[in-house]
Amino acid sequence: MNTLLFVTDLYYEAKGRTYYAEDLFLTSRLRESFALTICHPKDIQAFEKKYDLIVLRNAGPVANFKDEYWSFRQRAAKNGYRTYNSFNGKADMNGKEYLLELTKAGYPVIPxxxxxxxxxxxxxxxxxxxKPKDGADSIGLERVSSNDLPSRLNVWEERSMLVQPFIDFEYEVSFYFIDHEFQYALYAPDKTKRWILSEYVPNLEDLQFANRFIEWNRLDFGIQRVDACRTKQGELLLVELEDLNPYLSLLELTPDIRERFVERLKHSLQKTIQA
Structure with a gap:
């Protein structure tokens, strides 16, 4: 039986989400097919050499263990560790500067x-x-008036923050992928309750929108979540592309969708080990 090192922080508290509950469910199902050990991200160096695959999950913002994260990435590249997700993504796993690149390239993203x-x-x-370039989970997010913006930018460390226009959107929607294949979508019908989610059935145009960012990212292996907002004019705009350890809202899914996702994930993990 192949071995997994499942890296997470079961005590990380996220607003509106129970990371630990999702990870406990997921590890209980993955143990059906793998020999699995749970590890905190700050302890990863003590275990990393012993496993067929290292899976990064709900460990919270990288800013909480920044030194350990970047040291691990260097060791993974040097020693050829198999990781899930693979570390060749161009989006959130490297910070949020990719939003600048996508803006300049004319992608449908919040400018x-x-x-x-x-x-x-x-x-x-x-x-x-x-918002901070290395932020996550809305940490450090600040709404600033146009009059106050110049003075606020002067306070922050130079070019450490991203600036976007405030958009009064209709709702937020997320598209979830495994290895470039669409799995399901969820949205928040009430935008004041961001993490009260319902199933969203995307149309062809929605999927083309989400797939455009998945194709741009060219991740070898892993789970990606394309977060978008629907504007008052009906347009979808990218909010972020989470390609490191996206929260999956697994416990919010219907049993059949959740089961399909888990089985597809098992297959993807096995494929990554054998690659």
């Missing part, structure tokens, strides 16, 4: 800049959303 010299490239709106 993003990182310094005052490019503020004129953004739509003129009463307020803006500012």
């Amino acid at each position: 993003t800049v990182d310094h005052m010299e490019r503020i004129d490239a953004l739509p003129k709106v009463p307020s803006y959303m500012c």
Whole structure:
């Protein structure tokens, strides 16, 4: 039986989500097919050499264990460790600067800049959303009025923050993929209750939107979540592409969708080990 090192922080508290419950469910199912050990991200170096595959899951923001994370990535590249997700993604696993790249390339993303010299490239709106480049789970997110924006940017470390126009969207929707294959979608019908989710049935245009970012990322192996918002004009815009350890809302799914996802994940993990 192949071995998995399942890296997570069961005590990380996330607003509106029970990370530990999802991970306990998922590990209970993966143990049907793998010999599995749970490990905190700060302890990974003590275990990493002993396993066929190292799976990074709900460990919370990388900022909480930044040194350990980047040291592990260096060792993984040097020693050829198999990791899941693979570390060749271009999105959140490297911070949020990719939003600048996607903006410049004309992708359907919330327009993003990182310094005052490019503020004129953004739509003129009463307020803006500012977030750290290495942030996650809305940590450090701040809504700033257009009048206060120059002074706030001067306070922050140069180019450490991303700036986006505040968008009064209709709802947020997330598309979940394993190895470039769409699995399911969820959305928050009430935008004031971001983590009260319902199943979303995407149409062809929605899937084309999500697939465009999956194709751009070219991740070898792993789970990706494409987060988007629906504007008042009906357009979908990318909020973020989570390609490191996306929360899956597994316990919010119907039993049949959840079961299909788990079996597909098992297959993907085996394929990664054998690659």
